[in-house]
Amino acid sequence: MSAETTALPARQIAVPEFSMIVLIGASGSGKSSFARRHFRPTEIISSDTCRGLVSDDENDQTATPDAFALLQTILELRLKGRRLAVVDATNVRPEDRKKLVEIARRFHALSVAIVLDPGEGVCRARNAERPDRDFGAHVVRNQMAALRRGLHGLAREGFRQIHHLASAAEIDAAEIARQRLWTDRRDEAGPFDLIGDVHGCADELEALLAQLGYTVERSEEAGEPRYRVSPPPGRKAVFVGDLVDRGPRVADSLRLVMDMVEDGVALCVLGNHEAKLEKWLAGREVKAAHGLQASIDDLAGQSDAFRARAKAFIGGLVSHYLLDRGRLAVAHAGIKEEMQGRASGTIRGFCLFGETTGEIDEFGLPVRQNWAAEYRGKTKVVHGHTPVVEAAWLNNTLCIDTGCVFGGKLTALRYPEMELVSEPARQVYTEPLRPLGGAVAAAEGLSQQQDVDDLLDLADVSGKRIITTRLQPSVTIREENTAAALEVMSRFAIDPKWLIYLPPTMSPSETSKEEGYLEHPREALAFYRREGIREVVAEEKHMGSRAALVVCRDADTARSRFGVTSGEIGAVFTRSGRAFFSDAGQRDIVLTRTRDALAATGLFDELGSDWVLLDAEIMPWSAKAQSLITSQYGPTGAAARIGLGATRDALRRASASGLPLQELLAKADRRLASAEAFAAVLRGYAWPVGSVDDLKIAPFHLLASEGQVHSDKPHPWHMRQLARLAEADPLFKATRVLGIDLESDAEIERAVQWWLALTAEGGEGMVVKPADFLARGRRGITQPAIKCRGREYLRIIYGPDYDMPEHLDRLRQRGLGGKRSMAFREFALGLEALERFVAREPLRRVHECVFGVLALESEPVDPRL
C-alpha cells in the first residue's frame, strides 16, 4: 500500500472546456471522489445518483435501465447547452460507452475517456469498507477484465482523448486543466476586416488591404519573400478561406496571409481548396480539378521550406472561429447555430463544404442546400465559398465571396461597422462553371432575403413567445393568444410583406366624477401630470375606422423595399391586419392619391424616402361598419324608439285617466330622448360612400420612412407634416390639435372647453398624448396616449341610457390596469416591428412583432375601454 500512496509529481490532464468526459473504472476505483475533486457537482452525472433519483436507492440494480435513461437525458441537455459533462458510471464495457459517444457526437462535443485503474485489490478493499457494497469479489474482477479488454478499442469507439491512470498514485496526482477550443476566440472583440475568397488574386488582395487602411510591405528575409503588414490600430483581418487555386498569384496570397497570421494581425479559417491542397502537399494523389493546377504550378516554383511552411499552416487552420463574445462566427462555407463553438468531424465538413442536397445541377455541380434560409441564430455568420454577385445579408448571415477570380470583386466586411468594401477584379482569371448567384432571385427581381422571406415559418410565431423590444425588454405572448392570432393572420390578414406594423390599442382616462360624465378631460390630463409630464397635446379623435397606410412611390419601390411583385404600390390595412378596402379599385385610388399627395407636398423628398407608413382614421365609420350599424346599433335604436314610444303613449293615456304615473312618464320621456340622441350619434358617423370622394382620411402619425422610425419626433411635428397632405388633396383631413402646458390651470380649462365644443358638434372626443412621442413618466416610458370620449359618443359604447344616474354610478367602476398594460405592450411591439423593418432585418423578425400585437389583442379585456 505504501508504495502506491507515495506522491507522484502532478500530472496535468488537459481537457477541452466543452466536452464529454467519461470516467471508466471498476466499482471502488475512486471515480466519484475523483469527479468531486476535479469538477463542479453540477457537472457530474452519476449513475448512482440517477439510480437514487428514480428508485430512492442508489444500489438498486433493478433501477439501472431507468437510471441510465435519466443519465442520458441529463447528458443530452447539458451538451445541448454547451456545458461540460462528466459521466460517473463504471462504463467498463464498450456497449456502456457506445450510447454516450453517440450523444456527444450528436451535440458536437469531444469525447474524453479517463480510465481509473488502481488495481483490483484497491477496489476490493474500498468496497469492503462500504456496507452498501456487499457484492462478491467476482463483480470487481469481471469489471476489471472487461475494462482491460476494451482499453485498446477506445479510440475506435470515438474517444478523442484517452487518459489512463494506472495506479492509485497516478489517480491522486492527476490534475485537470481545461482548455478552450481552438475555435473559441470569443475574447477577441475586433474590430475586424473579414475578407472573402482570394483564390490567388493577390493584386486585388493587396489593393483591398490598402483600401482598408493596412500598409503592406514586402521584403526579403532569410532568402524568402516576407510580408510585413500593419493594420489600422486595433484592427485585425479575418480570412474566410480559399486563399489558393484558380488565380494567378497563389503562392503570394498564401504567403501574405501566413505572414499576417504569424504576426498576429490576421486570423484565417480553413477553406475546402486549402484542404485539398494540403493533400497534394502531403504527397497524396489528388485530381487537379477546380483550379488546383494553378496552385500546383505556382507552388512548384517555390522553395521546399515554403511548401513545408504552407503545409504546416494549412494543417493548423481551424474549421471556424467564434469571435466577439459569440456575436460573430466565421467559417468558409458557413455554420449552423448548433455547431458554433463546438468541434466534430461533421462540423468540419459543414464548414468546408456546406450542405448539399445530393442532387447535381445542370452544370454538373452539387446543388447546395440553402442552410442560411433556415438560420435563426443571434450570432452573425460571415462566410464565403458560394460566389455571389453582391454580398447581401440573409437571416443574419453574409456571404462575402463575390467571385473575384471569376472577374467579380474581392469583398471585405468591416466589423462591427458592417460596411462592405470591395476591390474589382483586374480580369476574369477563370470562367465560372455556373453563373454567380445570390444577389437576385430569378425573374422576380427580389433579393435572396426577400425570396426566402416569401414563406414565413410557423415555428417563428407559434407557441409561447417572449419578444425583446427596445421599449420593454421582454413582452410575453401566451400560447393561446398566438393560436388565436394564427387563425386571424391566416384567414384574414393581407400579405405579411406589407404588414410591417399594427397599431396599439388605447386606454381611456379614469372615470370622471363630474355629474353626467363618464369620461372627462380633467382625468386624462391629470394622468400625465401625475406622470410628471408637462407638455401634452390634445388631438381631435375622429370616429371612423383605424387604418395603416403603406405607400410607395411606385411599384419598383414596392418590389425592392417590400418584396411585393404584384404591381401594387402599397396597402391599407385595419387594426387586425385585414385589407381595409374590399374593393381593389377603391384601394388603388386611395393609394395613388396618397402617393401623389406625398409627392406633391415634397414629403417623399424631404424624408429621403420612397415609401411612407401612415397611421390614420378613415371616415365614415359606416364605410367599414355598415353591417354593425344594420345588425346591432341601428336595431338597438329602433327597438328603443318603438318600444319606448308605445310605452309612453300608454302611460300618457293612463295618466290622463288619473293614475299616478308622472314619475314613470318622465322617465319614459327621458329614455325616449336618449334613444333619439343615440340614433343621432349613429347618423353622424354614417354617410353613404359611393366613391373614394366620399371618404375622409385623417392621418395622425407619420410612423416611418426609409431608415427612420419617427418616434423620435414630437407629435406637433407629425401633425404639421400630415396637415400638408390635407392642403394637397381634399381626401385628407387635418386633425385639430391643442398644445397644453399642464402647469397652467388656464390651459387645462381651455382644453376642457375645447373638448366640450368638439363633442358638442358630434365629435367622438379627444386623445391626449405627451408632446414627445416617447415620454418618460414616473416608471419609464409612459402610456403613449389616453383617450377621452364625448358624452354623446359614449351612448354607442355603453348603450343609449348609460348616463342615467343609476347606470352611470355602476359604469364608473371599471379597471384600467389590463387595458393600459396591453396598450403599452402593443405600442412597444409595434414600434419594434418598425425599427426592425427600417433596419432591414428579415421579415420574420418584423412579423414576429406584428403577430404579437395581434395575439395580445386576443387577451380578454373589456372591449368598451
Added chain:
Amino acid sequence: MFLSVATTHHPATDLGFLLHKNPARVHELDLGFGRAVMFYPEATAERCEFAITLDIDPVALVRGREGGGDGLLDQYVNDRPYAASSFLSVALARGIREAMAGRSRERQALADMAIPLVADVAPLPVRGKTELVERLFGPLGYAVEVTRHQLDPERPDWGDAPYVALRLSGTARLADLLTHLYVLMPVLDDRKHYFVGDDELEKLLARGEGWLAAHPERDLIISRYLKRRRFLIKSALAQLVPDEAEPEQRLDPAREDAAETVIERPLRLHERRLDRVAELIRQARAKHVLDLGCGDGKLIARLIQNPAIDEIVGVEVSSAELGRADARFADLPEPRKGKLRLLQGSLIYRDLRLRGFDAAALVEVIEHFEPDRLPHLERALFGDARPQTLIVTTPNRDHNVLFESLRAGAYRHPDHRFEWSRQEFGAWAERVATEHGYAVRLEGVGDDHPQFGAPGQIAVFTR
C-alpha cells in the same frame, strides 16, 4: 318593451278580475333582471286595456354575464332591454300567473269563456321573414296585423328594422292568448336569455297542450323554443306525436346558417367528395397521411377506418374546429387513436412538422384563402412539405348556375374568397405541378352535367 291586452267584453273592467290586478292602481314587480310595470291605459266598461312594460337593467345584463355570454349580451349596445323576448315571457309568467293559468277567483266563468281580445306587442323581433308572424298566429285563429318599422326614419337607406309592431285580434280565452304569446314571442325572436335545460321541455309541453301538436309550424316552434337542442327536440316530438320522428330533416329551414350545406345537401355532395378523397388515399397506398384543414374531422373519420394507414395528422387553423375534432375522436379505441394527431397549423406558413408524408388532402380549403395568399400555400405545401400525393378539392363554379337556391354570381359559402371554373382550376393545377415537379390529374365529384360538369372538382398531384 311593451305588451297590452284589451277587451270590449262588457263590462270590460272585469278584465281586472281575470288578471288579478286592480285597474285603479299601478302594479310593479321586481324580476331580478329588471322591473315590470303593469297598469291600465284605459279602464271603462266599454273597453279595458291592460299593459305590461318591462324595464331591463342594461348594466346588470352585461356585467352579470361578462365572458360567458353568447356575444350579443356582452355588448351594452343591444336590443335586449327594448325588444319583446323571453324576458317578456318570463314577466308574463311571473306577473299574471293566475291569468296565464286561466284561473280567476271572482270570474271563473269569464276566464273559461272566449271573449273579444286585442293584443299589441312592440317591438317584436322577427328572425326570418315577416310572414312567419302570420304563419305562427294565423292558424290559432287570430287576425294578425303587422306594422314594419324602419331602422331609422331619417335614414331610409338603412332599410327596415328587424322588428314589427304586432296586433292580434280575435275571440279567445284570455289564458290561451297569453299562452300563445308566451310561447311564440321567443320563437319569433329566436334567442333566449337563459340556458335551455330539460325543464324547458316540460314547460313547452305544458304550455303547448291542446294546440301545439296540431300546429302546422310545430317543428319550427319546437326547434326554436328549445334553441335547437337536438336531444330535447327529439323528446318533444316523441311525446307530442309518438309516431312521427326524424326531426333533423325538417329543422327550421328558415335558418340561414350552413348555407353551403343547404345548397349542396340534396346532392350529398360533401359525403361523396370525402368518400372519393378517402378512396384516392387508399389507392395511393399512403401510410402517413395529412388532412390539411381538417375542420371537425369528417375526412379523418373515414381515414381512421383504413387499416393500411399508420399515421394521420389533422391540421386546422381554427381552435374551435380543432376542439370539435378533438371531442369527436376523444373516445376512439386506443390502437386507432394512437394513429391520430391533431395540430393547430396554418397552410401559408412553412411547417416542418408537415414534411415527410405520403399523402395530403386539402378538401374544400384553398377557396378560403385570398388569391394573393395562395402562392404562400403553394410554396409551403408543394415546395416545402412535399407529400408524395397531394389531393386538392374545390367547388366547380361552372356548376353554380344549376343550384336553384344560389343567387347568380354568389359563392356557395360566405367565407369563400373565390370559386374557380374547371378551366381556372385546371390552369392553376398545371402551373403549380410544373413549378414544383408534380404530375397532376383532374376529376369531378358528384353527378356530371354535360355542359357545366360535376359540382365539385379534384386535382390529384403526385411526384
